[in-house]
Amino acid sequence: MIIPELPAYLTSLGGEDYKGLIIALFTLSAGLSRPFSGKLADKVGRIPVMMFGAGVCFVVGLLYPLLSFVGGFLFLRFAHGFSAGFTPTGASAYVADIVPFQKRGEAMGIQSLFGSLGMAAGPAIGGWIASIWPIEILFYSAAFTAIFSILILMRLKETLKEKEPLKLSLFKLDRDEIIEKRVLLPSVILFLSVFSFGVVLTIIPDFSVHLGIKNKGLFFAVFTLSSLGIRLLAGRTSDRHGRVAVMRVASAVMVLAMCAVAFAESKAVLLASGVLFGAAVGMYSPTTTAWVVDRSLDRFRGRALATMYIFLESGIGVGAVVSGWLYANNPENFKLVFLSSGSIAFLGFLILIFIKRDRKSYHSHHQ
Template sequence: MDQSTDRIYNLHFIMLCLSNALFSASFNMMIPELPAYLTKMGGADYKGYIIGLFTLMAGLSRPFSGKLTDTIGRVPVMIFGSLVCVVCSLIYPLISSVAAFLLLRFFHGFSTGFKPTGTSAYVSDIVPVTRRGEAMGMVGLFSTIGMAMGPAIGGYVAVRWNINVMFQLSALFALLSVVILVGMKETLHNKQRFRFSLLKISPDEIFEPLVWAPVIICFITYFSYGAILTIVPDFSAFLGVTNKGLFFTFFTASSIGIRILAGRVSDKYGRLPVLKVSALTMAVSMLVLGFATNGFWLLTGAVVYGIAVGLNSPAITAWTIDLSNPQHRGRALASMYIALEAGIGLGAYFSAMIYHNKEERFPLTFYVFAGITLLATIYLSFIYKPKKIQVSN
């Protein structure tokens, strides 16, 4: 598509944003309810795997989604990711064992392994380079709206009716996302027809070496997100906040407020200053949560964390695209998302291990992840040496 104008708010972009919001709401609405759901099955000791297995599959599928994005097109990859959400959401009510639940969570990870890769590549095709950060911020804004809507709606539906109705609603949201995508125009030139040989991945197709720096930052900063997803539902209950989705509502609301501004600032002043500030802010939010003794400080930590993620997400995605080869943009974005999923998955695993269902360990868990997050600021400030590059179109 034509990138020669400065216009980004066209019909394709708006429809893509709406699809993103529905997709995000679909898989996020169940997150606050799943720990209790798994506990009722007898799987209390496996709560760390709820996020860990999901992100593991997402990470494992990234090389495939990256290659397919660069070969068969952006739209088919996005549609497949949303369809996985439809199918998995409909299967949740049918399972009754811990093993089956964990297996389903593993395969559910295909959804985020595919949809975001295709989405980011599609956006980079239709927006001008000079407004790339702003565009990524807007796409992220709608994802964040879905992230805010999902837990709030899911929590209400689970309480008002039951959790099976919530799963069905999740499937409906994902299906609406697919309906929007079916009408989207493909942006990849010289796309190929799908053939099974495309699923054969060679070693040099797994990772894009040009984007090492954003990969490292993405990996470090998303450790904390894995911890948030894993222990905040229990931490909320410990502090007397009965709506386990309330933290995520405040977190996403503050993220919404900062994303567009953050994208524009990174376009004007560069990705690195924004990423340094975001990592520092993220560490502060972990400290606030570590010191939290009531619902007020829990939600204050949520707001600060939302600001940090709102600064981080559009800048890190735009930076990855800036450094990438246009012919391998899907691979570059897949590399970044592999780091993201690895960070979330390991963060979920280690936070569950540190917490170990012992309430007195909540502060320690947050302090550890504050220290890990600070490593990103240290890397950008003292280790990383930026090179002069020609930003890819």
């Protein structure tokens, strides 16, 4: 809800030089909290981890209007990231627990479908609220929305079989508890794919204005809607034909999308490339999650998903910082920014071409 309005809000506080940090700080804390959320999801339970994330969302939303200076705002962006560091880890592990193996891709498709419905409706509703009321109302509305997820979570049944009580020693991480090596391959490819996502989040609001588009959230709405339609299909296709096959198509489409954005000179072309971008996101999102769960052991499922999210955050964060630095508030650099993110996506495509089909991980499950 708040993302499209944040660059302008930060500028109004006098922090226009820190635009790259709006996304970067959020993803940094999300990434740092992942190993903890993965471990806690495997030890204490999926639901407490989700509850904590929703709670952070609520509290931080209430604090934005109170800490309305540059340092305070950037501190809250960092704190806010803990919500993203906890809730999705718990939620993905919860879904993986309750779904049969042969429907895993489809289930991850449904989960990511609802995730992106939120991502789509959020900026649109947020932009609408901000156009009518002062920005404080927007922050309070965002906080209020988080209460609903807390209410739903209170009714759910925990899926973790052997729970441990929460104790301080659980917050001590051994080296092997930070990254789950079994899922490094899909995670690296995800990093290369979502680099462009960080670029889009950071640069598209300014690029939209540059092309004369009033609503900065329009591109986001288009790509999210486009990603909705394809998620279920991609998840199902990956159940049938393997994860790698779907990922190849996804990364190729991502390369196309970024090149199309780079050469966009009209609203129509920009929005058309938004459709391509959304299709790519909609394909790799559920497919990677299913691929990661395929390759992980049941008892380390939280850790495996946390590893995937660490690479996801880092890809988005690095993309945001690098693109902010390349762009440097100079419209002449738009093309350079989008073409360089396209080349990063192309790297992922090259790796996928050399990977053998991923069927063998399936058969081992059924024995």
